[in-house]
Amino acid sequence: xxxxxxxxxxxxxxxxxxxxxxxxxxxxxxxxxxxxxxxxxxxxxxxxxxxxxxxxxxxxxxxxxxxxxxxxxxxxxxxxxxxxxxxxxxxxxxxxxxxxxxxxxxxxxxxxxxxxxxxxxxxxxxxxxxxxxxxxxxxxxxxxxxxxxxxxxxxxxxxxxxxxxxxxxxxxxxxxxxxxxxxxxxxxxxxxxxxxxxxxxxxxxxxxxxxxxxxxxxxxxxxxxxxxxxxxxxxxxxxxxxxxxxxxxxxxxxxxxxxxxxxxx
Amino acid sequence: xxxxxxxxxxxxxxxxxxxxxxxxxxxxxxxxxxxxxxxxxxxxxxxxxxxxxxxxxxxxxxxxxxxxxxxxxxxxxxxxxxxxxxxxxxxxxxxxxxxxxxxxxxxxxxxxxxxxxxxxxxxxxxxxxxxxxxxxxxxxxxxxxxxxxxxxxxxxxxxxxxxxxxxxxxxxxxxxxxxxxxxxxxxxxxxxxxxxxxxxxxxxxxxxxxxxxxxxxxxxxxxxxxxxxxxxxxxxxxxxxxxxxxxxxxxxxxxxxxxxxxxxxxxxxxxxxxxxxxxxxxxxxxxxxxxxxxxxxxxxxxxxxxxxxxxxxxxxxxxxxxxxxxxxxxxxxxxxxxxxxxxxxxxxxxxxxxxxxx
Numbered sequence: 001x002x003x004x005x006x007x008x009x010x011x012x013x014x015x016x017x018x019x020x021x022x023x024x025x026x027x028x029x030x031x032x033x034x035x036x037x038x039x040x041x042x043x044x045x046x047x048x049x050x051x052x053x054x055x056x057x058x059x060x061x062x063x064x065x066x067x068x069x070x071x072x073x074x075x076x077x078x079x080x081x082x083x084x085x086x087x088x089x090x091x092x093x094x095x096x097x098x099x100x101x102x103x104x105x106x107x108x109x110x111x112x113x114x115x116x117x118x119x120x121x122x123x124x125x126x127x128x129x130x131x132x133x134x135x136x137x138x139x140x141x142x143x144x145x146x147x148x149x150x151x152x153x154x155x156x157x158x159x160x161x162x163x164x165x166x167x168x169x170x171x172x173x174x175x176x177x178x179x180x181x182x183x184x185x186x187x188x189x190x191x192x193x194x195x196x197x198x199x200x201x202x203x204x205x206x207x208x209x210x211x212x213x214x215x216x217x218x219x220x221x222x223x224x225x226x227x228x229x230x231x232x233x234x235x236x237x238x239x240x241x242x243x244x245x246x247x248x249x250x251x252x253x254x255x256x257x258x259x260x261x262x263x264x265x
Numbered sequence: 266x267x268x269x270x271x272x273x274x275x276x277x278x279x280x281x282x283x284x285x286x287x288x289x290x291x292x293x294x295x296x297x298x299x300x301x302x303x304x305x306x307x308x309x310x311x312x313x314x315x316x317x318x319x320x321x322x323x324x325x326x327x328x329x330x331x332x333x334x335x336x337x338x339x340x341x342x343x344x345x346x347x348x349x350x351x352x353x354x355x356x357x358x359x360x361x362x363x364x365x366x367x368x369x370x371x372x373x374x375x376x377x378x379x380x381x382x383x384x385x386x387x388x389x390x391x392x393x394x395x396x397x398x399x400x401x402x403x404x405x406x407x408x409x410x411x412x413x414x415x416x417x418x419x420x421x422x423x424x425x426x427x428x429x430x431x432x433x434x435x436x437x438x439x440x441x442x443x444x445x446x447x448x449x450x451x452x453x454x455x456x457x458x459x460x461x462x463x464x465x466x467x468x469x470x471x472x473x474x475x476x477x478x479x480x481x482x483x484x485x486x487x488x489x490x491x492x493x494x495x496x497x498x499x500x501x502x503x504x505x506x507x508x509x510x511x512x513x514x515x516x517x518x519x520x521x522x523x524x525x526x527x528x529x530x531x532x533x534x535x536x537x538x539x540x541x542x543x544x545x546x547x548x549x550x551x552x553x554x555x556x557x558x559x560x561x562x563x564x565x566x567x568x569x570x571x572x573x574x575x576x577x578x579x580x581x582x583x584x585x586x587x588x589x590x591x592x593x594x595x596x597x598x599x600x601x602x603x604x605x606x607x608x609x610x611x612x613x614x615x616x617x618x619x620x621x622x623x
Contacts, residue, residue, distance in 0.1 A: 100463065102478065128594035138477075139344045140594035142336055143316035159463070193339035 005032055007057060011212075012038035012046070040212040041132070043114060047071060047214050067214070067248055074217035074240060075118070078224050078232075082120045087228050092121035093146035093197070096133060097208055098186050099165030100156055105135045111211050112152065112219075119223035120231075121148065138191035148226060149187060149197040152208040153179070166205040166259075173256035179205065183261050202226070203261035210257075215244070222258045292568045295561055299575035303353070306582040310349040313586060315594050316340050351479035352585040352599070353578040354487045355540040359547065360554025360577020361491070362536035364569065365498060367555055368505050369526045370428065371435045371512075376552035377537035381445025382420045383548060386541040388449045388456070389416030391468045395460040409471070410542040417538030420445055425530040429523075474545035474600025476585060483543040490539045494532045495574070501525055502566035509564050549604040550577050553611050560614050580607050 008027060010018060015036055018024065024034050037053055038046035048068045055064020094112050096105040107113035108129035116123040124144050128136050153166030164186065166179050183205050187198050197203055204226050210219040221237035238255060245253035312323045318337055326333045326341040333341075363376035377383050389412035392398060399408045400415045424445070428438040457468055498505070504525050507515040512522050537551065554577030555569075562572040581599070584606045588597040 097463075101467075128592065134595065135477075136594045137315055137344075137589060137596045139340050140315040142340055142344075144594075190339045190343040193343075194334065194336040 008032055008034050009054075009057070010034060010036050012036045012041055039214050040111065043111060043216050044075075044118075047216065051214060063248075070244065070247070071214060071217055074221065078118065078120075078217070078220055078235075081224075081228075081231055082118075085228075085231055087120055087231060089120055089122040090147035090227050091124055091144060092116045092148045092150060092223075092227065093124045093141055093144070095149055095151040095186070097165070098151045098153060099182075100159065100162050102135070103189050103191050104138050104141050105133065108132045108134060115210075115216055115220050116150075116223060119220045119227055121223065121227045138189070141191040142193060142195070145195050146197045147200075148202040148204070149192065149195070150223065150226070151183060151186060151203070151205040152211070153205045154208040168205050168259055169207040169209060169257055171254035171256055173254070176256070176259050179259055180261060183259075187261070201262045205259050207257040215241070218244070218257065226260070292562050292565075296568065296571055296575065299572065299579060303575055303579045303582060306579055306586065307349055307353060310352065310582055310586050311341065311345050314340065314345055314589060347479040347481060347484060348476045348585060349582070350484050351476050351487070351544065352581040354484055354491060355476070355544055355547065356550050356554065356577040356579070356581030357574045358487055358491050358494075358536045358540045358577075359551040360558075360573045360580070361494065361498070361570070362533045363551030363577075364555035364558065364573035365505070365529050365533050366537075366551075368509055368566075369529050370438055371509070372439050373556070374439050374552075375442070376555075377417075377533075377541065378546070378548035378551055379446070380420075380424055380439070380442030381449055382417045382424075382534075382537045383541055383546045384446045384449035384453065385420035386413040386417040386538060387472045387546050388453045389413040390471050390542070390545070391453050391456045391460075392416075394467050394471065395456050395464045413542035414538045416449075417541055418534050420449070421530065421534030421537060425527070425534075428526075470598065471545045472600075473598035474547040474603075475596075475598045476544055476588075477596050478544060487540050487543065490535045494536050495570070497528070497532055498566070498570055501529070502570060505529070506564060506566045506569075545598075545600060547581070547600045547603055549607050550580050553607050554580055557611065557614060 018034065027034060035053055035057065037050035039050060048071060051064050051068045051071070052061070055061045055067075093104075094107045094116060095103070096107055096112070098105075106125035106129065107116075107123065108131050109117075109123070109126040110132035113123040113126050113132065117126075124141070124146055125134070125136060127144075128134075128140065151166050153168045155167045155169055155172060156162035156165045157167075164182055166182050166186070167175055168179060172179070183203060187203050192198050204223075206219055206222060210216060218237050218241045221232070221235050221240055225232045225235055225237060237258075241257065242253040242255075245251070311327070312318075312320060316336075318326075318340070322333060322337055323341060326337050330338050330342060359377060366375040366377070366380065367373055389400065390409050392400075393409040393412035397408060400412050403411045424438060424442055427433060427441055428435070453468075453472070457465055460468060504515065504520040507518050507520050508522060508525065516522050541547070555573045557576040557580075558569055558572030562568040581603065584599055584603045587606055588599050588602045589595075591597055591602075
């Protein structure tokens, strides 16, 4: 309030807490409006409207339209390939925030779980978890025998209690060799004993922060390419992400938001 | 007439001796029954899980681990076994801790949970998770359990030394324990309020108690404490039984009450804090395990002590089975399930026990 803002932007997750204290009424009394955006809870329905809201707020509605169009075109392209070919969906285990959360944290039917489905995979966590995150029994991972394992990671060097995380994300490409070693040791956990994913080398890591961003289409492209290399042979997520950076972001593209256990893939 | 009296008394004595022997035999049978139930529960815990292996596979994996596939071996030995053993060891340790707290504080409400020891451990753990500040310098991976242990130990010793102050009654000690519960819960909430979302969810998970963090070093450490504690308690069995008659009576029998209480409290502090620091808050078993043992076996420490061990271990072992059966593929934090499993049984025991057990 001392900053005298015009608008307070909140993520939708804070709405319940804000409503409880009647924040909207309280702030409108001093001329502050609340605006909710969401890039996390309902990634398909809310991302484009959230972009438009931000565009309106900053008077850049055309620019927001361009971003939204870009987002939509990339999402549609993947959805079309999946719909046209209706490929067999591989079983995918999303190992959520490995190194920060004990095995086997994963995603339910939303967020990364939904991204897996959109990329043409079958998210194992959706069968067991009602919410969008949670942990499943390591033994269940063995019983489900995933075809692919995708670990989410980030540079959690400054995070308390983080140990053995896979450092992926913008600008981490130089540390890829170390990250691969970490990834290799992560899938030695009991939960992955004898899984087809490990046997076939279908183990990958992806930037955890895709979970709360408007960049989901990049993550989905990368995963679609892992799940169905033949169908998406001509898709280049790296180029997509670079194009997005070049067109819309004020900073240069830094690769490294994902990697595979087997280099050169 | 005098001669007849003596004969009558002799008959009464013979009869009494027979009754005593029958009662002892019955108690031994109850202990054997509890042991068998525990073995059965342990076997089911090992055989049951989302990977539906046949009994033949499980037994073969146990007898000859090299004869089964790597997956079966991993599931039985690396995933199910540590949890199943940890359930038993932790259940036994917490139950015995609660049993002896009730004995020396002469209060049926005493347990690691109700006297604030678990709350203290939770606060220590939360401090470790959120601020990563170790209370004593230790390796990074050990901050959480060591912090939890130190806080739990401090709480136990605080309760003990306050209970030694002249004029402090056992009721006061229980009230103090409840004050500790509130204090540490407030401190815990304070730390939670400052925590990041990630750390917060870790703290919440920790305070719910979970056996999935079981590893062999943790099992050995808890077992070691249990194996040190039980012989010491057994050696003091008669003295502890006498203390239940009242401190003055015990003292008149020649029991050094002060010394026994100090020794017992120190052992309890280890028994209560070590498992809690490893598996988080598991509240119910330390209160109810000993009550179940007392109701079916009575106050005599020779039966009450092993009875508490078995009742606590059985309660947590059954809970372990339930916690992985509610939702397939998901393991519920055992702290949530313990009370749900134990309460119905406990209430039925209270209501069916016409004889007052406390």
